[in-house]
Amino acid sequence: MNPETVIDAVSAVFMVVGALMSLGAAIGLLRFPDLMSRMHAATKPQVLGLFLLLAALGLQMRTWWVWPVLLVAWLFQLLTVPVSAHMVGRAGYRTKHLHPELLSSDELEAVVQKAAQKAAQKTANHGVDDDDAGR
């Protein structure tokens, strides 16, 4: 077997698995029940999927100077994906876009309740309602 065939085979496997990851994300978006579990499907498998596709691209280009660009592209994906997932998840939790019956436990709810109570007390005591209630 010559190296060309090996490289072709490896990049073929990478591309198919990478595409499979994107397919998994699509299936997850369709089948998961609520916003937060959908966020898992929408953001995470692409981290691996993009990595495999970029690696396959790098293998096929056969020039070293393409690797830094691919690395930068992947690193920016790594930096931005958790932030967007967190922002959507957080907004979803605050606007109650979730199914409590599908959570086996929710350790954030008690904290939120306590903070809301505290804020309510504060407004009752001072008669001001323009403070940052709910935070």
Place this chain on the structure above:
Amino acid sequence: MNRKRISLRQELPLLVWLVFVWGALWQNFSPGNLLFGALIAVLVARIFYLPPVELGGRFNVLRAVPFALIFLGKVVAASFQVLYLAVVRGPNVVSAIVAVPLRSHSDLLVTATGHVISLIPGSLVVEVDRSTSTLYIHGINVRNAEDAAKLRKEVRDTEAGLIRIMGTKDELSALTQELAA
């Protein structure tokens, strides 16, 4: 404007990163191009001033490489797990929101831990309490207290790994004491 001057040493990682991005985007790492990139990096860092990231003062490469490899392995394993859950379990998947108190109070480590744990499929940071440095994590397929404990342990282990790579000396000695106890 009264901005705190940043020492060159503190700014160096940012400048090196900017020069690398410059070279990567031009796909040209010749000395002339890098020099011009460095000039632009310094200008950008001066004009678009951001508060400096407070680094721990140490970075252990020997710990970072295995950590990165384990991270990649976890991403692969968890991606297939989420794919399996999506196809098989679908609408009946049960999740949980788990509170994980972290050891470190440094912004950099809390952010890094949150990032790493968010990038591994199956966990997602919903809320961060900065005052107590507690992460509230939404974990998929967490059906009972046992699964929740497993998720909590994984997050704490991730943080421990990051402390070993780039935590301050105090955090590191606190960690070794905790593990020895």
